[in-house]
Amino acid sequence: MGGLNMKVGMGYDVHRLVADRELWIGGVRIEHTMGLLGHSDADVLIHALCDALLGAASLRDIGYHFPDKNPEYKGIDSKILLRKVMSLLRDNGYEFGNADMTLCAERPKLNPYVPDMQKVLAECIGTDKENISIKATTTEKLGFTGREEGISAYAVVLIYRP
Numbered sequence: 670m671g672g673l674n675m676k677v678g679m680g681y682d683v684h685r686l687v688a689d690r691e692l693w694i695g696g697v698r699i700e701h702t703m704g705l706l707g708h709s710d711a712d713v714l715i716h717a718l719c720d721a722l723l724g725a726a727s728l729r730d731i732g733y734h735f736p737d738k739n740p741e742y743k744g745i746d747s748k749i750l751l752r753k754v755m756s757l758l759r760d761n762g763y764e765f766g767n768a769d770m771t772l773c774a775e776r777p778k779l780n781p782y783v784p785d786m787q788k789v790l791a792e793c794i795g796t797d798k799e800n801i802s803i804k805a806t807t808t809e810k811l812g813f814t815g816r817e818e819g820i821s822a823y824a825v826v827l828i829y830r831p
Contacts, residue, residue: 674830675766678725682716683813683821694772694779694820695786695803696748696793701777705820708737712747714772714786714803717822719747719754725828726763751793758828766827767800774820779805 690704695714705711719731728734734757735742735750742750755765768790772779783803791798808814814821 676725676763676828678721678723678826678828680717680720680722680724680824680826681821682713682720683819684711684713684716685819686817692777693747694822695782696751696789697782697785699777699779699782709735709742709745709750710747713820713822714770714824715747715751715790717824718768718770718790718826719751721768721824721826722754722758722765722828725826726758726761728757728761748789748793751790755794762830763828764831765794765796765800766829767796767802768794768824768826769802770804770822770824772803772805772820772822773808773814774805775807775810775815775817 684705684707686703687706688703690706692699692701692704693710693712696712705713716731723730783805786803787798787801790801813819
């Protein structure tokens with residue numbers, strides 16, 4: 670195992686849906702009656718992806734690097750955070766392999782936005798969009814997601830040392 674140059678990371682995030690906020694997921698603005706509440710733009714997919722990347726490299730988590738107590742990150746575009754995470758990974762000798770992510774939302778329907786999300790995330794990371802897998806599902810009206818109180822996202826990534 671000592672010579673293995675690949676690492677896997679897993680990330681999870683959730684944000685509450687509220688009125689009077691824009692909905693940003695995967696770096697894409699989505700038309701909806703509500704948006705996600707958070708210190709930043711509350712992009713649940715990018716936050717899960719950042720946590721997966723940081724975790725794979727043993728670099729703590731998104732809250733450690735971009736604390737919500739820091740006014741610098743108030744309302745920040747999460748694509749900026751993803752680019753900073755990728756710089757941190759590359760500074761530590763890692764390169765991106767691939768990501769497999771799942772979005773959980775009852776509404777709005779997110780599948781039509783997946784190709785745009787793949788394109789945006791691939792550009793932020795500096796990879797081909799074929800290395801970005803995004804699936805969207807519901808929770809069959811169960812739990813906070815099913816009651817449309819929030820949206821959650823899971824991300825699994827592979828990173829490696831070239």
